[in-house]
Amino acid sequence: MRQPKSVWAVAFACVIAFMGIGLVDPILPAISHDLKATPSQVELLFTSYMLVTGVAMLITGWVSSRIGPKRTLLGGLLLIVVFSALAGTAGGVNGVIGFRAGWGLGNALFIATALAVIVGAASGGVAGAIILYEAALGVGIAVGPLLGGLLGGISWRGPFFGVAVLMAIAFVAVITLLPKSPKPTHHTSVIDPIKALRHRGLLTTALTALFYNYGFFTLLAWTPFPLDLSAHQLGLVFFGWGLCLAITSVFVAPRLQARFGTVHTLYAVQGLIAVTLVVMGVWTHSKPTLIVAVIVAGLFLGINNTLITETVMKVSPVERPVASAAYSFVRFIGGAIAPFLAGKLGENISPNLPFYVGAGCVAVGIMVLASGHKFLRAVDEPAAAATDPADAGRLLVAVDATPDSAAVVRHAARVAVERKLAVHLLHVRETEVVGDTAMDLESEADAQSLLASRLADLRAAGATADGEIAGSTGTHPEVARLILDRAARLSAPAIVIGSSSHDGLSALLGGSVVAEVSRHSGRPVLVIDRESDRLDAVG
Template identity: 85%
Template sequence: MSHGEGGSILRQPKSVWAVAFACVIAFMGIGLVDPILPAISKDLHANPSQVELLFTSYMLVTGVAMVITGWVSSRIGPKRTLLAGLVLIVVFSALAGSADGVNGIIGFRAGWGLGNALFIATALAVIVGAASGGVGGAIILYEAALGVGIAVGPLLGGLLGGISWRGPFIGVAVLMTIAFVAVITLLPTSPKPTRRSSLADPFKALRHRGLLTTALTALFYNYGFFTLLAWTPFPMGLSAHQLGLVFFGWGLCLAVTSVFVAPRLQVRFGTVKTLYVVQGLIALTLVVMGIGTQSKLTLILAVIIAGLFLGINNTLITQAVMKAAPVERPVASAAYSFVRFIGGAIAPFLAGKLGEQISPNLPFYVGAGCVVIGILVLASGRKVLARVDEPEEPAPTPADAGRLLVAVDAGPAGTAVVRHAAEVAAQRGLAVHLLHVRETEVVGDDAVALEGDVDAEQLLGERLAQLRAAGVTADGEIVVSVGTHPEVARLILDRAVRLAAPAVVIGSSSHPGLHGLLGGSVVAEVSRHAGRPVLVIDPAADRLSPVTG
């Protein structure tokens, strides 16, 4: 069971590379302006709260636009939605770079936010859909684009901002123009979704307590997040180059923990428990920044360290949303983003006002208080969120117990796995329980289903028919995972225990070392914790290797 791990990360169509390049530039959008906030304030004679509106307009429009992205994409198709977003980013970033006053930049950043919403909402799905060299490799490229964009954004902003505050805006316009040409030339037209989304769907989805709870938690957390991001450059008193380096360190820490650390903590301690601890640490960091506002070293270290916690939180709260919401992923994502970006929109302007009129320390204390409120909101929904880490699944019937558990995915290895599993079942006189995990991959603040319902049902039917044709008694089921490979492994292990399976049959990974870094391969996790024999099928060598659990 490789779960999309087949294929090399580098063996991707040019269209995937084109979209990945555009993603890098798009993810620069938030951190890019951090290093130039003081310069804009000085050169355009604007106070900090006015300059902070660059964040407020961007985040507010992005949040509102998230509600309409599904509606737009379902009518004009993912490629056109993606291209529309790219065009808007090019136009409004160029206009922001040519503006003569802060109000113009604020307005043009709003247009940039609309473009970014259209692009980001469809980019991950487009990359997965265009991947022919292995979905796993395409997702790793997206993760890499996310990390590089977040980390390099402030660095590029500081580099170009050291020349002029207009530099970062013009630089984005040029780079996104290149990306637009590459995408429109290389990316084939994708079919329109069969179902058209309604503008009311995201608002209806908020009736579900689990989704509303996680969205409100994210709203208060985002207030603290954007207080740190938008207000800190002013009391730091650093140059554009220096600010770029500080926020490069922040972005690098965020990217690393989002991809490498969050999945391991989720498996070890659970999603919700980890969120309590991490958000508590974020609140504590903001308190330290409030106490040490007059110390540049304190602020620098706190910003970089906060990146470690923010990366973990972003990934895990997205997982919690996708697990808690009993609606389609795009609808859940739109509803969640709409609510959480409200916090990101309010924080910069209010922090600027508090810092100007009362005390530069106060914005950090208020930010910490909001994060604590978010923790309390999360705790208020603990009952409805229990299913995030402990899904309610029916207990197996006595007839199911003692069956050989065979895990299959949608990859080409599935046929070989089932063929060898049939041989093992026949030799041992066992019936087979076939398990197919339909994965939803979470990357940062986004998630994408790697397989549709219909495709999953068809695959399960084909594999069951293969077993029965070999004379093996077999039944099967489909379960849904949200997260990375340890989550898939957890579902397999849980089913093995529930079925009292004498052994587990699973397909080997094509490159377990890489996916081990990204949270652990399915095979490694299952073999380590199964507590029973694990029979690993190597489809390349067409042989079976027993591994003692």
């Protein structure tokens, strides 16, 4: 809660932006009725939005690396304000479709930079800023359908005008409160994301997401028509869906990943999504069945969104923003095709058929994932470290990028000198994954600089030391596994770690790193208390 006003302004904008996906669900039947449009025509509201968002992902890195994240963010906000307002004034379905495409462009610019901006503006701790972003994601996804149903009960134009007003408020708040961002020093090429898809692991995961997204957006875009409920009722149904999605993506996915592994969990949860779509196809004319299936599907979709994004970040050999752009470009194609094709199949053949086709596409995605299994085996394995037998018996010291790492090294040096132990310094460079968004919390250059500085501190204190940088997607169990793996490889007599490594409220998202290391280390764990600068033995 100790964040500056600029962080709260961006978080508010995030809530409104994340409403965009589910906002139109409750008003699709009303638009179809009032504008005399077929279901497939109305479904183009999703298609235009998703297609433009996906293609625009290829240029967001190019834009942001030249004009800076703040201007990119504000540009996205302004486009959403303009095009959502224009969509509300449209006199025909083609106008709404076109203006939703412009909204998609603004959405791409916004979501590509929002996480980086909110973390960069944080002064109350990076972990706290990320929790605010996660909360904004959850609230936006859940409340979007609710707001759409509430305003859509008055007029289908209401949700579009409502978003325009709220986002205009957010635009004023961000431009007023957010400090000017530094000019980028590294420029990204437009073709970098396309080149990245030559990597088999990244391409396999992206194609899996394409087929999965087909099923996802079949459920999201087609279900309102066979449900045949009022805007208010549809809003409540998809509110339940969004709430389940938000909860599992943040709280459940990391725990399942730690228990069963990323890839195995993906197989299971995508199988459950396919089964859910089959159930919806069999009982399309049963409203209670469809309602329950939509809400339950949100549980599976949230888990899948988080874990498949983490998989992309782990298998990709390129920079995180480039990998994210490439992956998003491919997966949004599935989200763009599904609504229109589902509408055509539903109105011309059978209302059951879109769900069966969606289930089939998810099943194809599972087979695609399995075809690249040899490229994905390393996803749940800690990165191998080149250890020399002569290095055995070194004290393992794990540090993060916080200022507390200096205290960790100071105490570790004292222990090493007193016990005549050499030190192996491990710095975990983290990539934060929130839903289907990812960003590096630390650049490679900053990580190298921190490692060199802390090694110099150790050597200046008289300790013999070497070190390494390991990559992680930032989940607490994974960071703990990296530390434990290094300790085992080195036959470390003890582990030294700081209590600032993912404790407090952030531990709710997957368990404290210190607790995980202490529970499974099988060796003493020396913890530096960040408040008292005291060394405590906890294991």
